Amino acid sequence: MQIKTVTVGYSRTIGLPNYGSARFSVEYGAELAPGEDPAAATRALHREAREEVKRQALPLVRQVNQKLDEVFEHLPEAVQAEILRLVEEGKAS
């Protein structure tokens, strides 16, 4: 049997703070050259697909993280200090 094409799909779901989620996915296919290793081609495609999904998701991830960072930054100082104390003690993240 000769494998002539490989297809790889990759998707990632990003959880959002308001119970929602966003989904990013790509599907890549490639034709194999004679003698080319299908497994290696699949791994390469998978890597490409993962990078592409990360690239697509990055703006939203940054936006969500910024919003979450702002939550901490707008807490009263006493509460912030308590959280930082716990982080320092390794009890919270």
Next chain:
Amino acid sequence: MIQGLTTNRAPRPTRIGVLRKGERKPAQGNRPGRDLDRFRFDPEAGDPALLEAFAAAYPDGNDIEVYLPYQTADENFEAWQEEWTASQLKHRCDGVHVYERDQRTGELHDTGRPCPGGCKQVGRLTVIVPALISGASRFGFVTVLTTSIYDIAELSQALAYYEMLAGGDLRGIPFVLSRREREVSVPMNGKRARVTKHLIFIEPSQRWVSNRLEAARRAALAAPPEVKLLVDSRTGEIHDAPADDVEEADYREVPPVPVGQPAVQDHQTRPMTPFQRQKLLELAEEYFEAVPDETENLLDDLFIEQVGRGISVATYNEAREVTAYLLREKRNRRPVEQPQPEPPAEQPQPNGDLSRAWQFWSSAVSQAKALGLTPEALDGAATYDEIKAATSNLSSRVAWFQRYKQLAGYGDELGVTPDEDEGAFLEVPLDALRQAAEVLARDIRAAVCEIHAHAETPLALPAEDAKIEVWVEVGRQLLYGHEPGEPVPF
């Protein structure tokens, strides 16, 4: 600040639990758990440390100190109509159109598709409970869940108000979340009954309110303060700090409040609006049937009787309570006769005697005159058929006139002014009267649609052909939050 640990990024909250209103669902059956008079904390994955921390901080499960994580009321509190299977959301809508999430952004958008029905309202308030940070070493969001239409209305109105009060940013304000007893009207065995429920309330802590009042008072007096009251632009906290210590970029001064105007009010004494006052006076005038000068005194007495204090110091919610009382009384007093397009069931038979026909005619004339309607002229020589036709016409005029008055009353509540005063219909023929009533009903429906379009609280509009009373009830709820706790009756 810890270099390398917190300078790279701030600690980020995760979701750590839900504050519920009811007991856990029984092991058997599908009935929900019994409603409680406090909150039940349901931690993520049943985390015992969180459970213990909550129980230690709030043994009675009430009056929970919280902070809101986001800037606006809408971000902190989401309310939708949702239809769920056992584990999956079937649809989410605003009562009119279905909303779906954009797969790439997670944002909800209006699909324009009509709501397929079968959905129920649900409200989710996101809070941070500081007691869980210190007690369980967990920094995260807690969701306050409710499916009560009254909670949803109360929370959305309260948060919108506090957002305005706090200059558009709810973050950094210590709030107290509580459950308090309220009497509400619910459907029971086909009738309505008043029952006591524990609704959710959110209000800023007394300390924050006092600080705001003090800040506003100083600003209003325009006296040079010895100590500047400053609002931290990042956290919203109010600090007492010597002016010299203040870096301008870090702080903004509390905005001045115009002299002579009540400054920032205690949340519990949010004053009634001029509109509420005007509406109350109109209703009271009708209720007491008194001259305007006396009405205000009588209304004051009614406030003391109903909410325990006079009108001059009554709050927004207390005014709502008294408005609901007066509307209820007005409804109870109003005759509820429906139009009778057909003459009374007991009619003179074709072969019946003439004196009986005159009897029915005379009864219809009495009813008409009692309302001020002018009956058609009918001389003593009329035939049996003429008397029967005139009786039928007059009875229908009486019924439609009463209906018109009833609709005018509904219109009055919802701000619809009829084109003509009811006095103009005392002598008009039946068809014109019927047409006027239909036009008024159409105007009332249009007014409810208008109110609905500008309402903050989502309520489904009735079907196009629903009874006008159903439309009026929705209008009342949207406009007055009529009878706090009362569900939409359809």
